[in-house]
Amino acid sequence: xxxxxxxxxxxxxxxxxxxxxxxxxxxxxxxxxxxxxxxxxxxxxxxxxxxxxxxxxxxx
Amino acid sequence: xxxxxxxxxxxxxxxxxxxxxxxxxxxxxxxxxxxxxxxxxxxxxxxxxxxxxxxxxxxxxxxxxxxxxxxxxxxxxxxxxxxxxxxxxxxxxxxxxxxxxxxxxxxxxxxxxxxxxxxxxxxxxxxxxxxxxxxxxxxxxxxxxxxxxxxxxxxxxxxxxxxxxxxxxxxxxxxxxxxxxxxxxxxxxxxxxxxxxxxxxxxxxxxxxxxxxxxxxxxxxxx
Amino acid sequence: xxxxxxxxxxxxxxxxxxxxxxxxxxxxxxxxxxxxxxxxxxxxxxxxxxxxxxxxxxxxxxxxxxxxxxxxxxxxxxxxxxxxxxxxxxxxxxxxxxxxxxxxxxxxxxxxxxxxxxxxxxxxxxxxxxxxxxxxxxxxxxxxxxxxxxxxxxxxxxxxxxxxxxxxxxxxxxxxxxxxxxxxxxxxxxxxxxxxxxxxxxxxxxxxxxxxxxxxxxxxxxxxxxxxxxxxxxxxxxxxxxxxxxxxxxxxxxx
Numbered sequence: 057x058x059x060x061x062x063x064x065x066x067x068x069x070x071x072x073x074x075x076x077x078x079x080x081x082x083x084x085x086x087x088x089x090x091x092x093x094x095x096x097x098x099x100x101x102x103x104x105x106x107x108x109x110x111x112x113x114x115x116x
Numbered sequence: 117x118x119x120x121x122x123x124x125x126x127x128x129x130x131x132x133x134x135x136x137x138x139x140x141x142x143x144x145x146x147x148x149x150x151x152x153x154x155x156x157x158x159x160x161x162x163x164x165x166x167x168x169x170x171x172x173x174x175x176x177x178x179x180x181x182x183x184x185x186x187x188x189x190x191x192x193x194x195x196x197x198x199x200x201x202x203x204x205x206x207x208x209x210x211x212x213x214x215x216x217x218x219x220x221x222x223x224x225x226x227x228x229x230x231x232x233x234x235x236x237x238x239x240x241x242x243x244x245x246x247x248x249x250x251x252x253x254x255x256x257x258x259x260x261x262x263x264x265x266x267x268x269x270x271x272x273x274x275x276x277x278x279x280x281x282x283x284x285x286x287x288x289x290x291x292x293x294x295x296x297x298x299x300x301x302x303x304x305x306x307x308x309x310x311x312x313x314x315x316x317x318x319x320x321x322x323x324x325x326x327x328x329x330x331x332x333x334x335x336x337x338x339x
Numbered sequence: 340x341x342x343x344x345x346x347x348x349x350x351x352x353x354x355x356x357x358x359x360x361x362x363x364x365x366x367x368x369x370x371x372x373x374x375x376x377x378x379x380x381x382x383x384x385x386x387x388x389x390x391x392x393x394x395x396x397x398x399x400x401x402x403x404x405x406x407x408x409x410x411x412x413x414x415x416x417x418x419x420x421x422x423x424x425x426x427x428x429x430x431x432x433x434x435x436x437x438x439x440x441x442x443x444x445x446x447x448x449x450x451x452x453x454x455x456x457x458x459x460x461x462x463x464x465x466x467x468x469x470x471x472x473x474x475x476x477x478x479x480x481x482x483x484x485x486x487x488x489x490x491x492x493x494x495x496x497x498x499x500x501x502x503x504x505x506x507x508x509x510x511x512x513x514x515x516x517x518x519x520x521x522x523x524x525x526x527x528x529x530x531x532x533x534x535x536x537x538x539x540x541x542x543x544x545x546x547x548x549x550x551x552x553x554x555x556x557x558x559x560x561x562x563x564x565x566x567x568x569x570x571x572x573x574x575x576x577x578x579x580x581x582x583x584x585x586x587x588x589x590x591x592x593x594x
Binding site: 066 | 389392396566576
Binding site for chain 3: 268271284296318337
């Protein structure tokens with residue numbers, strides 16, 4: 057592949073797009089790990105989503 | 117029906133003129149912006165007269181943005197807004213009247229000050245008239261669009277800066293056609309009426325979208 | 340309002356679990372084919388040379404920043420009209436992704452512009468509209484972040500998104516008008532009358548790859564948002580249990 061005289065611009069745009077994509081993926085994965093850790097910590101403290109069934113019927 | 121509307125208009129007008137003198141502060145800010153520009157771009161009178169209408173419009177936009185957080189904030193703080201929500205009047209109309217009163221107290225002084233400030237910028241007589249006319253038609257649109265931002269940020273403690281960020285993109289069309297119409301009056305690439313009529317249309321659109329969206333946002337924030 | 344255990348989010352999470360591997364696989368496949376075609380197979384433009392390869396990133400990114408706003412608009416209608424509990428989750432998680440694609444479109448556009456126009460930035464109608472769109476995305480994200488109550492934030496953001504959706508055509512129209520008044524010199528029009536099929540196919544495949552990538556990230560971000568709201572509600576419930584009597588009797592966001 058010959059990128060010609062403007063190779064640096066092409067490489068820069070592909071590189072920056074790759075960085076943005078990686079940043080999005082990193083954001084999603086780090087966020088997920090954090091939320092799951094928080095849920096686990098809460099579960100270890102005995103706080104979980106188990107709850108009486110009666111309340112949910114009243115919702116919407 | 118007109119009774120309560122008139123009363124609300126007068127109350128808001130009186131409050132915004134008496135409390136803090138927002139009309140005067142807005143005009144002072146406008147003057148400050150216009151004074152600062154020549155220090156930035158240099159005192160070249162030809163350049164200033166060419167970009168004068170744009171400077172006046174940007175100054176008016178900034179001054180309007182500055183005063184917008186007062187639109188609902190005081191009424192929310194003392195609970196008046198909740199009473200207005202419960203009073204059973206159409207909230208859209210209440211918002212429209214509040215915007216009109218706010219415009220009369222803060223926007224109209226800017227329009228009145230514009231001819232005076234255009235002297236500083238060496239704007240000629242025709243352009244002076246054109247800028248004043250476009251500001252007269254355009255600033256209500258700025259207030260009405262700004263009302264959306266004001267009602268969205270009314271629950272926030274320091275919403276003023278966010279308000280400006282939210283409102284500026286929506287105000288771009290008004291700015292473009294306001295400046296275009298004023299420019300068209302001086303050196304005419306297009307007739308004056310074309311952008312001017314579009315500016316009028318934008319103000320009318322804002323008079324519909326602004327109160328409707330703003331009333332919806334106020335209802336949701338009070339829920 | 341949605342309550343602790345509204346069935347939909349849980350069912351949605353299960354659906355995401357099933358869908359994601361397929362979507363990721365498909366997305367990788369399209370990216371592999373698309374990148375190969377756009378970098379190695381696609382011919383050079385007789386006028387722009389190899390820089391035309393930037394188009395295979397720029398055009399899909401620009402397409403996605405529009406599509407993302409449409410997704411947010413639909414979600415906002417879902418929030419305000421149908422009060423669907425997942426709608427504001429969708430709108431909230433779409434905003435950062437839209438901002439990222441808008442950023443991508445701007446960066447590639449300006450890097451494409453430098454060899455073509457001679458400057459990194461031209462106040463061209465299209466670039467300017469995309470810049471305005473970026474400001475709107477960032478404003479919406481800030482609004483989401485600054486409001487404490489997620490339900491109110493959702494509704495406020497929905498109102499702003501819809502106003503923005505009504506305004507975008509007006510902004511586009513006025514920026515076009517403004518641009519024709521101040522026509523910048525030597526702008527190469529990118530909307531040529533026809534585009535050669537050899538250039539078109541890589542573009543289509545890259546656009547599909549970008550769209551699939553959007554949906555992958557959007558679904559994952561929505562899942563994170565649902566988890567975040569669960570954590571938040573559990574914390575609030577724990578706090579309320581340790582201080583009985585002060586429990587907030589407010590509606591809970593979808594979790």
